[in-house]
Amino acid sequence: xxxxxxxxEKSLADIIKKGLEEEDYAVDVAYNGEDGLFxxxxxxxxxxxxxxxxxxxxxxTILKRIRKAGVKTPVLMLTAKDTLTDKVSxxxxxxxxxxxxxxxxxxxxxxxxxLLRRNSEAKTSMxxxxxxxxxxxxxxxxxxxxxISLSAKEYxxxxxxxxxxxxxxxxxxxxEHLYDYNFDLDSNVIDVFVHRVRSxxxxxxxxxxxxxxxxSGYMLKD
Amino acid sequence: MVxxxxxxxxxxxxxxxxxxxxxxxxxxxxxxxxxxYDSIDSSLLSKAKALATLVKDSGDETExxxxxxxxxxxxxxxxxxxxxxxxxxxxxxxxxxxxxxxELPFSHYADKTAFQTIHFKGKIVRMINFHVPADEExxxxxxxxxxxxxxxxxxxxxxxxxxxxxxSLSVFVIMIVSSFGGFLIARKALTPVKExxxxxxxxxxxxxxxxxxxxxxxxxxxxxxxxxxxxxxxxERSFNRQRxxxxxxxxxxxxxxxxxxxxxxxxxxxxxxxxxxxDGLTAILEASRLMSHxxxxxxxxxRLGGDKVELKMExxxxxxxxxxxxxxxxxxxxxxxITINLSAxxxxxxxxxxxxxxxxxxxIIDNAIKYNLPQGEIDISIKKEQGFVVIEVKDxxxxxxxxxxxxxxxxxxxxxxxxxKEIGGIGLGLSICDEIVKLHGGKINxxxxxxxxxxxxxxxxxxxx
Numbered sequence: 001x002x003x004x005x006x007x008x009e010k011s012l013a014d015i016i017k018k019g020l021e022e023e024d025y026a027v028d029v030a031y032n033g034e035d036g037l038f039x040x041x042x043x044x045x046x047x048x049x050x051x052x053x054x055x056x057x058x059x060x061t062i063l064k065r066i067r068k069a070g071v072k073t074p075v076l077m078l079t080a081k082d083t084l085t086d087k088v089s090x091x092x093x094x095x096x097x098x099x100x101x102x103x104x105x106x107x108x109x110x111x112x113x114x115l116l117r118r119n120s121e122a123k124t125s126m127x128x129x130x131x132x133x134x135x136x137x138x139x140x141x142x143x144x145x146x147x148i149s150l151s152a153k154e155y156x157x158x159x160x161x162x163x164x165x166x167x168x169x170x171x172x173x174x175x176e177h178l179y180d181y182n183f184d185l186d187s188n189v190i191d192v193f194v195h196r197v198r199s200x201x202x203x204x205x206x207x208x209x210x211x212x213x214x215x216s217g218y219m220l221k222d
Numbered sequence: 223m224v225x226x227x228x229x230x231x232x233x234x235x236x237x238x239x240x241x242x243x244x245x246x247x248x249x250x251x252x253x254x255x256x257x258x259y260d261s262i263d264s265s266l267l268s269k270a271k272a273l274a275t276l277v278k279d280s281g282d283e284t285e286x287x288x289x290x291x292x293x294x295x296x297x298x299x300x301x302x303x304x305x306x307x308x309x310x311x312x313x314x315x316x317x318x319x320x321x322x323x324x325e326l327p328f329s330h331y332a333d334k335t336a337f338q339t340i341h342f343k344g345k346i347v348r349m350i351n352f353h354v355p356a357d358e359e360x361x362x363x364x365x366x367x368x369x370x371x372x373x374x375x376x377x378x379x380x381x382x383x384x385x386x387x388x389x390s391l392s393v394f395v396i397m398i399v400s401s402f403g404g405f406l407i408a409r410k411a412l413t414p415v416k417e418x419x420x421x422x423x424x425x426x427x428x429x430x431x432x433x434x435x436x437x438x439x440x441x442x443x444x445x446x447x448x449x450x451x452x453x454x455x456x457x458e459r460s461f462n463r464q465r466x467x468x469x470x471x472x473x474x475x476x477x478x479x480x481x482x483x484x485x486x487x488x489x490x491x492x493x494x495x496x497x498x499x500x501d502g503l504t505a506i507l508e509a510s511r512l513m514s515h516x517x518x519x520x521x522x523x524x525r526l527g528g529d530k531v532e533l534k535m536e537x538x539x540x541x542x543x544x545x546x547x548x549x550x551x552x553x554x555x556x557x558x559x560i561t562i563n564l565s566a567x568x569x570x571x572x573x574x575x576x577x578x579x580x581x582x583x584x585x586i587i588d589n590a591i592k593y594n595l596p597q598g599e600i601d602i603s604i605k606k607e608q609g610f611v612v613i614e615v616k617d618x619x620x621x622x623x624x625x626x627x628x629x630x631x632x633x634x635x636x637x638x639x640x641x642x643k644e645i646g647g648i649g650l651g652l653s654i655c656d657e658i659v660k661l662h663g664g665k666i667n668x669x670x671x672x673x674x675x676x677x678x679x680x681x682x683x684x685x686x687x
Contacts, residue, residue: 011505012481019488080476083469101480105487 001116001160002026002177004045006036006062007078008054016049019105024139024152026180033057040066044176045073047115049108052079052090060093067094074115078103113137120163127162129222132201132209134162143201153178154197157190161210161220170217194218227415228408235404240397247389254385258378262348263337270335270352270371273305277354279367284315296320302345302374310353310366326370339375348375414439418447430458470634474516474648478509485509512648519650522581523633526657533575533661537685540570540579540611544602547583551591559597562587566604570611571685574662582658583613585651586678590617592647593676610664610681617677622670630668631656655680 003025007013010031017027028043030036033054040048040062048066052059063075074096079086082100090098096118097111113125113136120127125136131144139155141148150158156178161169171190175183178190198210211219278285286307295303296318306317306326314325326349327340336351349372418434425432433454434447489502525531541564548562555562572579590600598618605612622630629635634649652668659666663683670676 009477009481011508012477012484015481015484015488015502015505019484019491022488022491080473080480082476101476102483103480105484105491 001046001156002028002044002180003112004028004030004036004039004043004048004073006030006033006040006048006054006059007051008032009051016105016108023109024156026156026178026183028181033059033062037062037065039181040071040073041069043181044173046177047112048073048075049078049112050075050095052077052081052086060090063090063093063095074118076108076111076115078108110137117163120165127159127165129162129165129209129220130207132162134159141201143205148200150197150200153193154200157193158197158201158220161218165220165222168213168216168219173217228405228412231408231411232401232404235408236397236401239400239404240393243393243396247393251382251386251389255382258382259337259348262373262375262378263350266337266348266350266371266373267335267352269303269305269373270350270369273307273369273371274352274354274367277307277367277369279354284367286316293318302347302376304342304347304349304370304372306370308368308370310368315367326372328368328370340372342372345374346376346379347372349373414443418443418450422450425454430454430461467633471516471520474634475513478513478516481509482506482513516648516650519648519654522654523650523657526578526654526661531661533578535573535575537571538574538576538579540572540613540682541566541604543576543579544583544604544613547580547587548602550584551587554588555591555600558591558594560591560594560600562600562602564602570604570606572611572662572682573685574682578658578661582655582680583615585655586615586680589647589651590615590619590676590678593617593621594619606684607681609684611684613680613682615678615680616675618675621672621674621676622668623672624670627668627670631666 003020005013005016005020005027007016007029008031013029013031017029020027028039028045030039034056036050036054036059037057039045050059050062054062059077059079063077066073066075075094076097076099077090077095078099078101079090080101087098096115099108099111117123117125117127117136127134127136133142135141136159139159141150141155141158157174160174160177174190174194194210194212198208202208202210209220209222211221213219276287276289278287284307295301296305297320299320299322301318301320304318304321304326306321307315308328309315312328317325322343324343326342328351335353337348338351339346339348341347342349349370352369352371354367354369417438421432421434433451436444436447439447485502485505489499494502544564544566548564552562587600587602594600594617600618601614601616603614603616626635631652633653636647636649656666659680659682664681666681667679668676669679
């Protein structure tokens, strides 16, 4: 899952990025409104964490602009403005959630998970596909009750495919959603990861979950 | 004591009414009683005179020529008309049958006619002592007669009693009806006051914009309403200013607080290398320093704005204080290559608080350094002008946009937020300066041109000699 943070307080933005990366998210950071707007419009993100008081272009303007441009990415406002009016106008301008500073990192993570599964069929942090169970809060994966050990990148790939189950995902789409802006796009890497994940969850089971669609990409199917 | 105006007005009204009605009642009662007694007395007098004509007194001998016609009235023992004839020495010469074995009392020797009310035969009776002098020829003073003539007046007394009761009852009823009326009138008169107080009750912390509407209020109370409204205007303004200040202050503190919270929370989520711990702690330290700086400035402002400002107003050498401020800030100016020139041709003494004045000039000169360009200049001049000492601090810095000039004294106002953040300005310096100058009875002005520089002018009262 790829997250965009737009926050002008550098030390805060950097520590959130660090914390999220340790939770296996791919994270991009913009330190001012102008960069934030550009990245929100041009980079595929699964979630945007947006401050309101920003130099050059403020958060509300960014929000209105990207919603007008048809960007449907969930937006979580993270701001020091805590009056009812601020919250209402934020949510009415197209934000999906509102968290005020200072905040607990655990709460930010939980709210992010809730927003991220909003567009998928998953309604809790547990995704079940046939006999495969993924716990998005603890990153534990089980098939037919048996623990499956995955590396961070393997887990992220599986989670993204699970949240978009029964949809064909191209190599480019997978790369874009799993790596941040600084990653050099090489889709072969994705093939390698898909291969590894498939060997861990499908080997030894009769029903195969990961399918290759020649020429278009991959799909996780129940 | 009754504290409600309504009750007081009603009570006062009732009291006045009671006094008036009582006086009227007493007057009416005594007038009637006078009329009744006058008519009884005149009838007694004519009876006595009539009897006198029938008596012939020659000193030693007295002759009575009573006819039946005259006497029938007095003859029955049950009659309530009595007469008795005495000598002036009290000796009874004749009495009517109605008097029976008793005698009409003879209480005083009088050679003039007098009336009295007495109890006789268990009845209330009015009696005249009519003095008939002796004939002149045999005149010896003691030979005169006294004709006592009496009549029962029970009916008249009863009439007066009834009249008294009717009067008292009327007063009582009028009092009750009027008290009620008085209460209604007082309430009616006080309705606008009640309306005003209801409006005032509705005005609370969350609802300070409510005002007393002057449409439905009588002329007399309009003054009250408008002074209430003015007070609420002032309260609302000051309350909003305070609320804005608190919200700004909390907003300013939130960002460094988030940094501290997130840094420590995320760092503690797992084992780290020494390097990572160090980075985290450094970030926390920076955020804490910023917070403590903000809190210190806020406290200064709160202290200056409070009602117990402790300022030691004494004669101070202003040039020395400004020199001290310059000395304190030199270490910040030197690395940027900024030169500070102070020109004062003479000594300037003003009355003020040393610490506050030092804070004032440190803030102004600090701004001149912060917002100056590298290799810039700061000129400080001090001169006298119409009883004021005028201090001008001029820099060659980035300047302030015209639209921002009006707001620079507002708390937490920063013309350029991102630049201020780099420089470390928190937007409280000029507010503090403004407070200090006001406390010294002076004023502070700021003039600026974008990209050319800013001039801060402080006017302070010169010390009286």
